Amino acid sequence: MSELQALYRINKVLTDSEMVAARQLMQLSDEDNSNSINRKNKKKFDYDEDDDEEYDRSSQDEITSKKIEEIFGKEEDFIVERQARKKRFRSLQSIYKVTKPMKTA
Numbered sequence: 141m142s143e144l145q146a147l148y149r150i151n152k153v154l155t156d157s158e159m160v161a162a163r164q165l166m167q168l169s170d171e172d173n174s175n176s177i178n179r180k181n182k183k184k185f186d187y188d189e190d191d192d193e194e195y196d197r198s199s200q201d202e203i204t205s206k207k208i209e210e211i212f213g214k215e216e217d218f219i220v221e222r223q224a225r226k227k228r229f230r231s232l233q234s235i236y237k238v239t240k241p242m243k244t245a
Contacts, residue, residue, distance in 0.1 A: 164211055168207055
């Protein structure tokens with residue numbers, strides 16, 4: 141989390157909602173890491189573990205995807221929202237039109 145705060149201080153481009161989203165992604169990542177550690181610590185059985193690991197990995201990926209989708213919404217919704225944003229900056233042409241020339245002495 142301190143890495144995110146350091147980046148924020150340097151760039152100051154992340155909005156509050158982006159910071160919250162980044163924290164939530166970090167939490168999801170931590171949950172995924174702890175789940176994989178727990179799986180490694182479980183007692184091993186005699187049957188084929190490769191199939192189980194692949195099943196666990198795919199089910200964990202699905203769970204993570206659903207959590208991300210639950211938090212942020214579907215990707216298509218995000219794309220539409222991004223396109224609907226207003227322009228934040230004026231063009232140089234519009235600035236030059238309204239600016240009076242300076243008198244040089």
